Amino acid sequence: MTIAHAYAAQSATTPLAPFSFERRTPTARDVAIDILHCGVCHSDLHTARSEWGPAAYPCVPGHEIVGRVSAVGSEVSKFKVGDIVGVGCMVDSCQHCQPCADGLEQYCDNGMTGTYDSQEQVSRANTLGGYSDHIVVFEKFVLHVKHDEKDLAAVAPLLCAGITTYSPLRQWKVGPGHKVGIVGLGGLGHMGVKIAAALGAHVVLFTTSPGKAADALRLGAKEVVVSKDPQAMEAQRNSFDFILNTVAVPHDLDPFLAALKLDGTMTLVGAPGTPHPSPGVFGLILKRRRLAGSMIGGIAETQEMLDFCAEHGIVSDIEPIRMAQINEAYERMLRSDVKYRFVVDMSTVRD
Numbered sequence: 001m002t003i004a005h006a007y008a009a010q011s012a013t014t015p016l017a018p019f020s021f022e023r024r025t026p027t028a029r030d031v032a033i034d035i036l037h038c039g040v041c042h043s044d045l046h047t048a049r050s051e052w053g054p055a056a057y058p059c060v061p062g063h064e065i066v067g068r069v070s071a072v073g074s075e076v077s078k079f080k081v082g083d084i085v086g087v088g089c090m091v092d093s094c095q096h097c098q099p100c101a102d103g104l105e106q107y108c109d110n111g112m113t114g115t116y117d118s119q120e121q122v123s124r125a126n127t128l129g130g131y132s133d134h135i136v137v138f139e140k141f142v143l144h145v146k147h148d149e150k151d152l153a154a155v156a157p158l159l160c161a162g163i164t165t166y167s168p169l170r171q172w173k174v175g176p177g178h179k180v181g182i183v184g185l186g187g188l189g190h191m192g193v194k195i196a197a198a199l200g201a202h203v204v205l206f207t208t209s210p211g212k213a214a215d216a217l218r219l220g221a222k223e224v225v226v227s228k229d230p231q232a233m234e235a236q237r238n239s240f241d242f243i244l245n246t247v248a249v250p251h252d253l254d255p256f257l258a259a260l261k262l263d264g265t266m267t268l269v270g271a272p273g274t275p276h277p278s279p280g281v282f283g284l285i286l287k288r289r290r291l292a293g294s295m296i297g298g299i300a301e302t303q304e305m306l307d308f309c310a311e312h313g314i315v316s317d318i319e320p321i322r323m324a325q326i327n328e329a330y331e332r333m334l335r336s337d338v339k340y341r342f343v344v345d346m347s348t349v350r351d
């Protein structure tokens with residue numbers, strides 16, 4: 001056992017505050033990691049505040065982890081002490097169902113183990129995440145980071161925001177000649193813009209924040225549409241091959257579905273705690289449109305995404321924060337005031 005220094009929420013209504021707990025002693029197949037940086041995902045806030053149902057407390061969020069290996073178990077072959085590694089939203093899964101065999105551990109039939117507010121496979125202990133100074137993870141769920149060391153803080157958000165946008169963009173085969181919409185320029189959305197542009201698509205940002213237009217164009221969008229403007233939305237009717245919706249609050253999906261062309265798909269990755277108003281049936285029927293969902297990505301695909309981003313020079317646009325600024329960061333995230341991901345410098349966890 002080692003003592004981890006962390007920040008935790010003690011209930012749905014209390015701010016995050018310093019907390020320490022015991023991490024398991026690494027087993028033969030485990031990698032122990034000193035955490036350097038941890039991104040702040042909207043899912044952290046949804047969970048800490050029990051917006052997706054009751055969380056287990058104390059709750060230590062954080063699933064965009066980059067760190068340095070401090071120890072490896074005797075059976076670990078892919079990592080050595082000193083390696084720079086990443087850990088995303090999962091730390092284990094059952095390892096014997098069909099989705100696990102297919103490298104789709106996030107869809108494990110027996111329930112993947114999330115990095116926080118989840119249950120370890122054997123002990124069923126509550127998992128505690130990356131807002132902490134170190135973590136112990138089963139080798140299979142640890143990723144190699146090949147980016148320059150100077151970029152590591154900006155790599156952290158790839159572990160969730162990066163893979164959550166990369167996976168559906170690849171699943172729906174986004175590429176040259178496609179008109180692709182990204183809804184919402186937050187943590188996920190800004191990665192979606194960068195990755196869709198790198199895949200060769202014509203990218204259009206839908207935003208509720210007109211002030212983000214210049215940034216969207218700089219990040220790789222070719223057009224910006226203010227989604228609160230009905231005329232601007234109407235002008236986009238029947239024109240998109242694919243739309244990725246990253247919005248974290250319930251909203252009317254129909255104007256976005258209307259923007260899809262025949263056989264177009266809108267995939268939801270944003271996960272508000274309460275439902276969207278039901279989409280109108282005719283918006284789907286009349287153009288054989290599809291509404292879909294997607295959750296993060298498997299481990300092999302996460303490694304593929306990290307390598308793709310390293311090759312294409314893609315990192316997140318970040319605002320580094322100290323651990324003690326986390327509650328303020330949550331409030332700013334709720335106001336869509338993030339450019340475009342907060343990342344905690346984990347050396348500040350005990351300040």
Ligand code: NAP
Nearest residue numbers: 042043184185186187188207208209248269270271295296
């Ligand atoms: P975020 O940084 O807060 O971004 C969300 C964006 O949504 C905002 O920046 C804003 O963009 C837009 N938005 C906010 N309020 C809105 C409103 N009232 N109407 C329309 N748009 C609004 O959050 P995030 O970290 O990217 O996460 C987004 C969602 O994805 C969360 O629900 C999160 O839990 C979920 N998520 C899902 C997965 C998955 O596997 N499916 C993985 C990670 C996260 P504009 O200012 O541009 O409008």
Ligand code: ZN
Nearest residue numbers: 041043160161
């Ligand atoms: Zn996340």
